[in-house]
Amino acid sequence: MTAPPRGLVRTRADRVAELVLDRPDRLNAIDAELVEDLHAALEELREDTGVGVVVVRGNGRAFCAGSDVRDMAQRPQRHLLQGEELASARTAERARLARAFDVVVRLAEMPQPTLAGLHGSVAGAGIGLALTCDLRIAAASTVFVPAWPALALPGDWGVTRLLPAKAGDRAARRLLIGGERVGAQEALALGLVDVVVPDGDLPQALAERARQLAAESSVSAVGATKDLLAVPGLRDAVREEVEATLRCQESAEHAAAVRRFAAGAASRARS
Structure with missing residues (x-):
């Protein structure tokens, strides 16, 4: 029997909504389908006055391994293209990147408080998701893995x-x-997370904090506060990141880095 497709699992209990990244076989790496699932979920929850807090967490051994490198390896290598073929590929990739990166803008603009539960690898795009949330509880196993230099890419x-x-x-x-x-x-010392708990305690700590936020928070007041605390220039930064990423993707260094990264991931999966 074929396993059911996985991507994003949405749950709701009282005023607590959970968004669970559910690609455990890929360490919850983000692909195009998951990007669209996140957009749809955030749009729906934004308008749901019955939701008092939004929790983001990952299923399996990691929170999120970042963007799916397997997908990267299958995209056209633009440093080998020219003319109209290059222009067409670049236009398509610009649209794809803008749609993906816009997830964090939408998450930052949610009127409800947002809470991330972190464990295992928090890599690449996963760091963006985690840091966009208002609050973060980390299990002791959590490791922030900035994969961009290894892929010859900017943040x-x-x-x-x-x-x-x-x-x-x-x-x-x-x-x-x-x-x-x-x-x-x-x-924790750097301020990237708010609390660190033993791995086995993360589900309970996350549930208790979510229930407290849902019970005690005024969504209208939280929304107003978040507007005042908004990270300056986030929307502009995301647009600049798209253009910087496009430029770096067109280097031979990036193409070689993706091949190395994908080969290493395949080797680890077989071992």
């Missing part, structure tokens, strides 16, 4: 604004340029 999914806003310029450069991994306790 994306809003991290070029979110990382400096949360942890400062020095830490942002360590991750975005140095590619340094950051474990749960260091993430």
